[in-house]
Amino acid sequence: MTNQRGAVPHNAPVTVVGLGPMGLALAEALLDRGHPTTVWNRTPAKADGVVTKGAHRVESVAEAVSASPVVIICLKDYETMYGVLGSAADVLPGRVLVNLNSGTPSEAITAAGWAAKNGVAYLDGAIMVPPPLVGHPDSAFLYSGSEEVFSEHRETLASMGAPRFLGADPGLAVLHNTALLGMMYATMNGFMHAAALVGSANVPAVEFADLAINWFMPTVVDSTLLAQAADLDAARYPGDLGTMQMNLNALEHIVRTCVEQGVHADQARHLASIAEQALDAGHRDENYLAVFEVFKKAS
Ligand SMILES: NC(=O)c1ccc[n+]([C@@H]2O[C@H](COP(=O)([O-])OP(=O)(O)OC[C@H]3O[C@@H](n4cnc5c(N)ncnc54)[C@H](OP(=O)(O)O)[C@@H]3O)[C@@H](O)[C@H]2O)c1
Known part of the structure; x- marks a missing residue:
């Protein structure tokens, strides 16, 4: 054969x-x-x-x-x-x-x-x-x-x-599968929550999608995830362009806006609580990627 x-x-x-x-x-x-x-x-x-x-x-x-x-x-x-x-x-x-x-x-x-x-x-x-x-x-x-x-x-x-x-580790395929699915669900939830937030002002999801995707790909995916992945491997999180404290302020701002607009706020609260854990772990003056250090440990 x-x-x-x-x-x-x-x-x-x-x-x-x-x-x-x-x-x-x-x-x-x-x-x-x-x-x-x-x-x-x-x-x-x-x-x-x-x-x-x-x-x-x-x-x-x-x-x-x-x-x-x-x-x-x-x-x-x-x-x-x-x-x-x-x-x-x-x-x-x-x-x-x-x-x-x-x-x-x-x-x-x-x-x-x-x-x-x-x-x-x-x-x-x-x-x-x-x-x-x-x-x-x-x-x-x-x-x-x-x-x-x-x-x-x-x-x-x-x-x-x-x-x-x-x-050669037989567990690697399902481990990668699970990691990618987790990323997919987090991304989908992020988009759906954002659509609900602008939807509170009667903006249709199809109208928002164009702005969201054209902003997300260059700004978040290309400039942050792809460009800075090496920083994750090196545990290098310089806070000169923005600190964890600044990002926690932004997350709390999302929570307040959700409440104000009458939109579900649990996801934003959860993100803020993770950033707080990064702050408590000593990453206050580092950038948001230091959340990676929180994710590396069991909760
Ligand atoms: N569907 C997707 O989008 C997707 C995507 C990626 C990966 N997967 C994975 O692919 C696998 C199969 O998924 P699926 O969507 O085809 O459907 P599924 O519901 O996960 O599995 C259905 C299959 O399992 C059989 N089965 C269930 N219990 C059984 C039992 N006690 N004894 C014998 N056979 C049993 C079913 O037989 P009967 O027909 O007789 O019930 C059927 O052949 C899953 O592990 C899933 O996670 C699915």
Whole structure:
């Protein structure tokens, strides 16, 4: 099953175990790129759509695992994976499992240990796009664990999106996934709260979005996050252009404005309380990025 470079060819057979919205999207993307695709799901009828597109539905997990050298797992969580694969223990040795369900780093590390004990080559992964974007060449798929498995099956993984290997620690993919999701929720909340605040003066969100995004990208993303990321690594927070105390004043100003406008103020209060913790930790005269020192410790 390997080509001249030792990598698996791009139309290699693949099995997908788990056909929720994401598993279905993975199976469709694999079919679209010519992979003979075997599928199994607890509720078999969910495979109807992909079967009409050429997928081979099997009745047991053991048949599914036996059908292809690479088995993609896309179930609810790690516990579900152990439960589902329990009935296929005899046929697991020698297979490659690529687990794409979400979880915590310790769950991923435990799963890699479980795979090693069961004679299975294992790659842990995380999908960074919703189902409609699966199969797009720019869609980020993160992987960690066995670099050998990643390199050997890179072309197959590329049929689902843009594969990126993060390192030998199996927990790295889900750790990055969780960090990015946290950033996504914080950013979405920031935008929605700002839209609610200007909405209190009857400004439509679509009108505000144009101003907000065109301000946010150059001023916050480019000038602060990208330009000053090295300062985070160096713990360097010069306060010559603005101090933590000045930023706490700004956050308290947001809280007062929310109250005045009759808009939800908890998020702004929470941000202010984090800045207060930075002040209490001795960062009063440093810039706002010193909040990073607060985030590095458990609360
Ligand atoms: N959907 C997204 O936007 C998205 C994006 C990135 C990552 N993910 C991750 O991808 C994974 C799958 O997500 P999903 O959206 O497809 O839906 P999901 O609801 O997280 O998972 C559904 C799948 O898990 C199966 N399942 C649940 N409990 C089971 C059990 N006790 N025994 C056997 N199978 C069981 C379901 O089988 P039945 O069909 O029989 O119920 C179905 O195949 C999750 O870990 C999710 O976090 C999803």
